Amino acid sequence: MTCFSVCFKQKASSPAKQNVGFKKACACNRASNGNSERNTENLSEENVKLYSYKELQLATENFNPRNKIGEGGFGSVYKGRLKDGSLAAIKVLSVESKQGVREFLTEIITISGMEHENLVKLYGCCAERDHRILVYGYVENNSLSQTLLGDGYSNIQFSWRTRTKICIGVARGLAFLHEEVRPHIIHRDIKPSNILLGKDLTAKISDFGLAKLFPDNLTHISTRVAGTIGYLAPEYAMQGQLTRKADVYGFGVLLLEIVSGRCNTNKRLPVEERYLLETAWKLYEKRELIQLVDMTLEGDFDMDEACRYLKIGLLCTQDMPKSRPAMSTVLKLLTGEMDLRKKKISRPAILSELTAVNSNTTSPAWGNLDKSSSQNRSTTYATMTFTSIYDRSN
Ligand SMILES: Nc1ncnc2c1ncn2[C@@H]1O[C@H](COP(=O)(O)OP(=O)(O)OP(=O)(O)O)[C@@H](O)[C@H]1O
Numbered sequence: 001m002t003c004f005s006v007c008f009k010q011k012a013s014s015p016a017k018q019n020v021g022f023k024k025a026c027a028c029n030r031a032s033n034g035n036s037e038r039n040t041e042n043l044s045e046e047n048v049k050l051y052s053y054k055e056l057q058l059a060t061e062n063f064n065p066r067n068k069i070g071e072g073g074f075g076s077v078y079k080g081r082l083k084d085g086s087l088a089a090i091k092v093l094s095v096e097s098k099q100g101v102r103e104f105l106t107e108i109i110t111i112s113g114m115e116h117e118n119l120v121k122l123y124g125c126c127a128e129r130d131h132r133i134l135v136y137g138y139v140e141n142n143s144l145s146q147t148l149l150g151d152g153y154s155n156i157q158f159s160w161r162t163r164t165k166i167c168i169g170v171a172r173g174l175a176f177l178h179e180e181v182r183p184h185i186i187h188r189d190i191k192p193s194n195i196l197l198g199k200d201l202t203a204k205i206s207d208f209g210l211a212k213l214f215p216d217n218l219t220h221i222s223t224r225v226a227g228t229i230g231y232l233a234p235e236y237a238m239q240g241q242l243t244r245k246a247d248v249y250g251f252g253v254l255l256l257e258i259v260s261g262r263c264n265t266n267k268r269l270p271v272e273e274r275y276l277l278e279t280a281w282k283l284y285e286k287r288e289l290i291q292l293v294d295m296t297l298e299g300d301f302d303m304d305e306a307c308r309y310l311k312i313g314l315l316c317t318q319d320m321p322k323s324r325p326a327m328s329t330v331l332k333l334l335t336g337e338m339d340l341r342k343k344k345i346s347r348p349a350i351l352s353e354l355t356a357v358n359s360n361t362t363s364p365a366w367g368n369l370d371k372s373s374s375q376n377r378s379t380t381y382a383t384m385t386f387t388s389i390y391d392r393s394n
């Protein structure tokens, strides 16, 4: 049994005990994670607010379905108003989720106290009895998967400027996690449903549930694969090899989606056009990338910039991790501070090839996946990513 699970099995019956349990959990993490002294040194109940279950019950009208704003692989999310009047997104971890408790603790330790314009703020958590609940700042304008890429109606106008701002915001948030936070944090599940949009459509990266502290000098092999297919880097999907470059891959796919307004896979299209990455590569080879830009922009965009963004998307999804740029470089390429023409772009690692290999299930990494994920192989691995979209007007 890991140190994590031992610690987390402690039941906290009173707030005082809760804090002790939490402190112990942090200490265990420090001990089990050679280089993680720095990441937990400031961590105590002072920087993670512990909410009582009762307060969260009150905030959500006893978790009334009316206040439910969605459901992800780890449980349901409710909109709620906290005692101090602020709005929160309250994520109740499902008890059935085997991986959930670990994700929960990881999430708290990795993001508590972290402030960045492009990251969703974690206010605190509740770990009373069997409850595992995360309390986040409420982000007003839904996620990219519900707006730009959703089937339903959205009143947001995604102009070219808005799209560039979102891409740059996500790149900034990721560069911060990868290069400024110590030890580095790999998100592991960069995808449209994890990009929320703030009041002025500022991109906010959410869901650090899969993030993991990342000591500089360890072999970057993860014991299990988490993430969502379509955004998974091949080396991570096939060998469980996890580096920051896996997030760069996910970002590349996201970038193509934002510019094209298309999901990475669209089964309604003819086979040859189904996979966005494949389509982008074919158009790149024919020097016709511009055709991929979202038609709903009706030509109202900067052609050079749009092509540059699409090429950066291809560069981020290169087969070899070392051929993908670091996020700080991606940021400079996006803003034009760095010249993209010096970068060589080869054929990216393409999803359809990856899924063909996956269906043979020959890789050891797939062997680590739980049953629920293997049943959902066409869309998701290890995390179930089914999301219901609810009316958020109430
Ligand atoms: N801080 C937040 N503010 C507003 N809405 C949020 C917030 N966090 C999550 N949501 C919404 O709650 C819903 C469920 O989110 P959740 O993260 O549980 O699932 P997901 O991202 O769709 O899938 P996965 O579990 O694979 O990450 C999403 O629609 C998301 O937009």
Ligand SMILES: [Mg+2]
Residues within 6 Å of the ligand: 072, 193, 194, 206, 207
């Ligand atoms: Mg999410």
